[in-house]
Amino acid sequence: MKLRWTGLAVLLVLVAAAFILNMCLGLSRIDAKTVWQAFTAFDGSRDHLIVRSVRLPRALIALMVGCSLALAGAIMQALTRNPLAGPEIFGVNYGAALAAVVASFVLGFSSLQLFVWSAFAGTAVVGIAIIALISLGRAAITPSKLVLAGATINLLLAALTQGILILNQQSLDTMRYWLAGSLTGRELGLFLQVLPYMLAGLIGALLMSKQMDTLSLGDDTARSLGQRVMRTKLLMIVLVIVLTGSSVAIAGPIGFVGLAVPHIAKYFTGSDYRWILPYSAGLGALLLLLTDIGARFALPSQEVPVGVVTAFLGAPVLIYIAQRREGLK
Template sequence: MGSTANKWIGLILGVLLLAASMLISIRFGFTVIGWNEIKAALWNYDEASMEQVVVRTARLPRTLIAASIGASLAVAGAIMQAVTRNPLASPSVLGINAGASFAIVLAITFLGISDINILLWMSLAGSGITAVIVYILGSIGREGLSPLRIILAGCALIALFSSGTQGLLVLNQSGLQDVIFWLTGSIASRDLDTLIPVFPYLCFGWIAAFLLAGQLNILVLGENTAKNLGQKVVYIQLAAGVVVVLLAGGSVAIAGPIGLVGIIVPYLSKYLAGRDHRWMLPYCAIIGAILLLLADVAARLIILPEEVPVGIMTAAIGAPFFIYLARKELRRE
């Protein structure tokens, strides 16, 4: 899209498609709920109606959670790609999700923690420590931050934390059932009590990301260029890192590691909105929410009466796309 008018039109269409996706998410599942029941559940709730109870207690919370996580992971991925100047960067590829997951498994299996507030802080701590380690390893050398080194560092940490997580579960098999479904990335059985404690952190991350958009446009030109233009590069990178930790760590605390959303969506948003992050980030938030909502609906329907964890669905969708991008980058080099 070239002109500002076209970008506004695309944004409005995206919001309408997001609203439609949310309605689809509320309606379809093991039980298909009629539009009249959905309307009544939202505006004239009757506890005697089983369909309305399902909408209020299961479908609506699940829809809000999917939209929030999809938007968060997509925006976090776009920020990471801007900071690292690497189109393959995302919370899942650079080990952020793996670090957060390891911290939560440690808390659940060995410390017996189930309070979402404590798990949130464990997730943020795990993702934050991982982000720092990846940045340090990716910056070693006279050339500074290298896109290739940061990917290699992320892959190494994914292997390390994945092995650590498996080791924890082997040592404490009694905790396996508590985390195995969560580890695949799932929003099944999540309710508003899970989302509410985390939502303020996600909101802060979204707002901070949009405020950083103009600075990201400069940073993506390269550190030396950004410094010559008067940008305090270290502070912008630090602020961006905090935003990524809040968005990715908060998402993992709710639903576990859901991969590849942070790669697919920024690429699509860049194609639709261009490279200006002031437009690209809102597009990421909308498209990310739509993608995870529709992936979750597909996860419910694909093997009825059972359902697939949504993390498996996003992996199935995203893996071919990731391979395509990787091959494209290799050809470019």
């Protein structure tokens, strides 16, 4: 127990260091002293403006999006008892993408604010559709039904999104960077609009950690311990929708964070979700803050969308997890 608390404290220090580093490094390097003075003795200089208007929103978004996606992945793995589960399995990524494409192509939205909220609405609609689909009939919400429903809707939404983009070159040009997963060009005010949803999801996940720990033992065991399994599963689904939806709305569909980070957390904590969740939140934030720095220097002349970098790092992790799972059979 003491070792886990120590590890969590070290993780928080690393996240704080990565946050500061994220605001210092970029095409123009700014030392930590100047970053500090941008908040304590703002003078309107170029470096101070960059820190406050560009670097701070980007670092905050990386922090909260990484935290939210990692938590959503941990909840998905607890819900399905499947180590290969992640937020993408729900289809919320492409639900947000389809809603944003429709807003741009059909309704003619050009405002980033309307673009973000249409994406958020898409995740909510997809989440409700999945809940309705898996709740049909009298059978319980089983992991196989959950995975099948999410994967089916995900493929359908992906096909519809790509079809609309092919038909409309302007929408393709507008959305290409967002669909790759990007933290650039987001204003602080826009981030503050989705922050309450991220915080609500974070707090809700931590409060439900004990129920998730019990549910991971199996439905029958959870019922014998007095847990309302159906209600717990539905609440977990809602948390995944809120956490992933808010993240995708502000940063686009960034993959593999929700899949890989919970496995790293389990390496340090074991199978106790009361520790997996806070470790996942911290590790997700740390991963995306550092990945965002790497995305700035991946190419000499331009930035790479952070979603491309996470996919590059996450693909080997997915292969490793799949091979390890197959080897255990």
